[in-house]
Each structure stands twice: as structure tokens, then as C-alpha cells.
Amino acid sequence: xxxxxxxxxxxxxxxxxxLTVYCNSSSVFSSLQWYRQEPGExxxxxxxxxxxxxxxxxxxxxxxxxxxxxxxxxxxxxxQTGDTGLYLCAGPFSNAGGTSYGKxxxxxxxxxTVHP
Amino acid sequence: xAVVSQHPSRVICKSGTSVKIECRSLDFQATTMFWYRxxxxxxxxxxxxxxxxxxxxxxxxxxxxxxxxxxxxLTLSTLTVTSAHPEDSSFYICSARPGYxxxxxxxxxxLSVL
Numbered sequence: 001x002x003x004x005x006x007x008x009x010x011x012x013x014x015x016x017x018x019l020t021v022y023c024n025s026s027s028v029f030s031s032l033q034w035y036r037q038e039p040g041e042x043x044x045x046x047x048x049x050x051x052x053x054x055x056x057x058x059x060x061x062x063x064x065x066x067x068x069x070x071x072x073x074x075x076x077x078x079x080q081t082g083d084t085g086l087y088l089c090a091g092p093f094s095n096a097g098g099t100s101y102g103k104x105x106x107x108x109x110x111x112x113t114v115h116p
Numbered sequence: 117x118a119v120v121s122q123h124p125s126r127v128i129c130k131s132g133t134s135v136k137i138e139c140r141s142l143d144f145q146a147t148t149m150f151w152y153r154x155x156x157x158x159x160x161x162x163x164x165x166x167x168x169x170x171x172x173x174x175x176x177x178x179x180x181x182x183x184x185x186x187x188x189x190l191t192l193s194t195l196t197v198t199s200a201h202p203e204d205s206s207f208y209i210c211s212a213r214p215g216y217x218x219x220x221x222x223x224x225x226x227l228s229v230l
Contacts, residue, residue, distance in 0.1 A: 042221030
């Protein structure tokens with residue numbers, strides 16, 4: 001089973017600061033997704049990266065997929081209090097039986113708290 | 117966009133009772149749905165894959181007799197936690213995808229077993 005290592009686990013910053021969250025694996029992923037989850041809610045998809053070296057931007061959020069498709073990063077510029085939440089990276093679930101694109105394996109998550 | 121509805125959003129039950137959680141795809145048909153479990157401030161762990169018209173596929177370490185899954189129609193999957201105990205208290209989330217589009221998650225069910 002492919003594992004995703006996400007860091008840091010906790011991030012507490014002031015409004016206006018920049019931050020980066022990392023998602024690493026020893027395995028190659030065909031794609032990686034980033035989700036944001038608020039307490040008591042299900043995860044909401046932010047972006048899917050598919051091509052090695054790909055960079056996608058979503059307003060103040062920049063997502064990058066590593067050239068070897070083993071890692072990804074999420075960078076937030078000028079964080080706002082509304083960015084507070086649990087950020088999760090995820091990739092298609094694979095085991096000895098093959099890859100299922102409907103099942104996801106998740107990183108441990110990064111709890112981001114942005115203080116006013 | 118596609119919507120996945122989960123019910124109830126919160127349930128409190130006594131130890132030893134069974135609890136049923138429903139997951140519905142509101143505007144698409146889903147032959148496959150997925151059930152995840154999440155502990156506080158932790159990530160999601162895949163429990164099982166629910167297959168319409170056939171038996172669910174459970175991940176390693178998940179007791180199939182404890183977590184009964186039924187996918188009786190193309191829009192509904194249910195997860196029943198049987199003889200619930202306090203250690204079963206958790207946040208349960210389902211997901212489904214219309215065809216090969218992105219995965220949509222339900223809003224989750226917080227189960228508290230007293």
C-alpha cells in the first residue's frame with residue numbers, strides 16, 4: 001500500500017504570513033489531490049495534479065506536483081483566518097490487487113490555524 | 117455539482133446498540149461508494165468499498181461483522197455499526213463519484229457511543 005507522509009502536522013501562524021505544506025511518498029502516484037476539511041464536515045476537493053512538475057494556482061493557493069510524481073506541496077500566500085482548517089493530500093489507493101481510482105489513501109493531514 | 121448526502125450528521129447511542137448511517141448520491145448513480153473513518157484531528161482511513169448488488173470489500177483490519185455495509189440501490193449505501201462500543205466513537209464519512217469524475221464526500225456522521 002502506498003503511503004503519503006504529510007508535514008507539518010500542525011501549523012499556527014498569523015494572518016498575512018506565508019506557509020507551505022508538504023506531501024511526500026516513496027511511491028509514484030498517477031495523480032495527487034489536495035482537500036480542505038472543516039470540523040464536522042466532509043473534505044472538499046481543492047485541486048488535482050496529474051503531470052509531473054505541474055503547478056496549479058487557486059487564488060492565493062499554489063499547488064505543485066514533483067517531477068517524479070512522488071511528492072506535492074501546497075503554498076498559501078498571505079494567509080487569512082478563513083484558511084483555517086485541516087488540509088489533506090490524497091492519492092489513488094494501490095495494493096497488490098492494483099490501483100483503484102475511486103479509493104483514496106490520505107496523508108496524515110495538516111491542521112492549519114491562522115490567527116487574526 | 118454532484119452531491120452526496122449523509123444522514124444522520126450526529127448520533128449518540130448506548131453501548132451495545134446498533135446504529136445505521138445512510139449515504140445517498142442525490143443527482144447521480146453510484147455503483148461504488150466508499151466508507152472512511154476519521155478520529156479527531158487525524159486523517160481519513162478507508163474502511164470499505166460498497167458495491168451495488170454485491171458484497172462490500174473491506175480493508176485489512178476492518179471487521180465486516182462489526183461494520184455491515186449494504187448497497188441495495190444505485191443511490192444508497194448504508195453502514196451499520198453493530199453492537200457499538202465506546203471505541204467505535206468516530207467520524208464516519210462516505211464518498212462516491214459520478215462515472216470517472218472527481219470524488220464527492222458526504223458531510224460525515226459523528227458517532228458517540230456512551
